[in-house]
Amino acid sequence: MAELLKIENLSIHYKISTGWVYAVDGVSFTINRGETMGLVGESGCGKTTTGYGITQLLPSNAYIKEGSKVIFDGTDLVQLSTFPSKKFEGYRKIEEYHPEMRKFRWKRISMIFQGAMNAFNPVYKVGDQIIEAILTHENVTEEEARKRVEELYKLVGIPKDRIDNYPHEYSGGMKQRAMIAMALALNPDLIIADEPTTALDVVTQDRILGEMARLQKRENVAMILITHDVSVVAEMAHHIAVMYAGNLVEKGTAREIFKETAHPYTEALLKAFPSIKGEKKRLKAIPGSPPDLANPPKGCRFAPRCPYAKDICLEQEPPVIEISPGHVTKCHFAEELYGELGGE
Ligand SMILES: Nc1ncnc2c1ncn2[C@@H]1O[C@H](COP(=O)(O)OP(=O)(O)OP(=O)(O)O)[C@@H](O)[C@H]1O
Numbered sequence: 411m412a413e414l415l416k417i418e419n420l421s422i423h424y425k426i427s428t429g430w431v432y433a434v435d436g437v438s439f440t441i442n443r444g445e446t447m448g449l450v451g452e453s454g455c456g457k458t459t460t461g462y463g464i465t466q467l468l469p470s471n472a473y474i475k476e477g478s479k480v481i482f483d484g485t486d487l488v489q490l491s492t493f494p495s496k497k498f499e500g501y502r503k504i505e506e507y508h509p510e511m512r513k514f515r516w517k518r519i520s521m522i523f524q525g526a527m528n529a530f531n532p533v534y535k536v537g538d539q540i541i542e543a544i545l546t547h548e549n550v551t552e553e554e555a556r557k558r559v560e561e562l563y564k565l566v567g568i569p570k571d572r573i574d575n576y577p578h579e580y581s582g583g584m585k586q587r588a589m590i591a592m593a594l595a596l597n598p599d600l601i602i603a604d605e606p607t608t609a610l611d612v613v614t615q616d617r618i619l620g621e622m623a624r625l626q627k628r629e630n631v632a633m634i635l636i637t638h639d640v641s642v643v644a645e646m647a648h649h650i651a652v653m654y655a656g657n658l659v660e661k662g663t664a665r666e667i668f669k670e671t672a673h674p675y676t677e678a679l680l681k682a683f684p685s686i687k688g689e690k691k692r693l694k695a696i697p698g699s700p701p702d703l704a705n706p707p708k709g710c711r712f713a714p715r716c717p718y719a720k721d722i723c724l725e726q727e728p729p730v731i732e733i734s735p736g737h738v739t740k741c742h743f744a745e746e747l748y749g750e751l752g753g754e
């Protein structure tokens with residue numbers, strides 16, 4: 411499969427009055443065309459920062475560390491739209507308005523934002539907002555854009571006569587479907603979906619995710635599915651990347667993550683969520699809480715909560731180990747623990 415996105419050593423830190431928040435530190439992964447990658451981890455571990463870091467839609471206090479690469483279809487988006495910071499050595503600042511970057515955002519990489527339920531402007535009709543997005547980026551007439559919205563509504567399962575409704579006239583599930591229509595409107599190569607269904611009830615969530623998977627296959631779009639719910643990615647994702655405290659701690663195929671778990675954090679995360687097959691098992695909350703990213707622990711960031719931690723874990727940052735081709739884990743004891751861990 412052809413490689414679409416290659417992230418190398420991505421580090422994004424937020425400047426705050428007391429220092430830095432090390433939100434994303436040295437994250438690397440690749441995605442092929444048409445593939446879905448799940449990005450999972452507890453709240454605050456840097457998933458949204460990683461996702462938005464790709465298109466650099468980040469708050470103004472975000473800085474990208476020199477050496478970070480986001481290569482999308484051959485172009486390094488970091489080099490494209492950031493410049494060396496004069497204030498902070500070793501960091502790059504994001505340019506607020508960048509004409510080249512505009513060609514990538516929405517048109518080639520679209521996003522479903524966390525909390526998308528409120529993403530539509532309440533004073534304009536939903537359909538008009540999608541039409542507007544198409545007109546801004548593509549050289550088409552208003553009539554053609556409207557026709558495209560009609561097709562998209564059919565695709566995502568909203569009745570055509572709802573195009574001229576205002577956001578408040580939509581149910582939560584409908585708004586979510588409309589967001590998916592918006593994300594598909596410009597035929598992107600990649601969709602970054604940040605907790606796209608978290609606010610919905612389980613039945614609607616299931617249905618919408620199923621539809622997303624079908625659409626994605628049909629349109630051959632790649633997707634990064636960001637969620638804290640591992641059962642969601644189990645069904646949807648080819649590959650899964652597990653984040654903890656700004657680090658990518660394990661990545662592999664969905665099968666490898668679930669059946670050949672190679673990081674104690676992944677094991678803990680799998681135990682904390684209900685099984686996808688509905689098997690009865692005791693859920694086990696992960697003891698303690700994630701570290702303050704303004705002051706991450708020395709050594710392995712998971713060590714203070716890890717039941718397998720030894721002295722070295724508290725002292726030295728673990729290396730990234732390739733346990734089998736494409737299956738990597740950031741743990742000092744990966745080889746010893748491999749085969750012993752398991753969430754199910
Ligand atoms: N603008 C900001 N300034 C300072 N710190 C920030 C800023 N935005 C996010 N952070 C911090 O960066 C870290 C990563 O946040 P991020 O939103 O990427 O996590 P997340 O994994 O998406 O969490 P959630 O599951 O809750 O959405 C957190 O510690 C968060 O408090």
Ligand SMILES: [Mg+2]
Nearest residue numbers: 457458459524
């Ligand atoms: Mg988030």
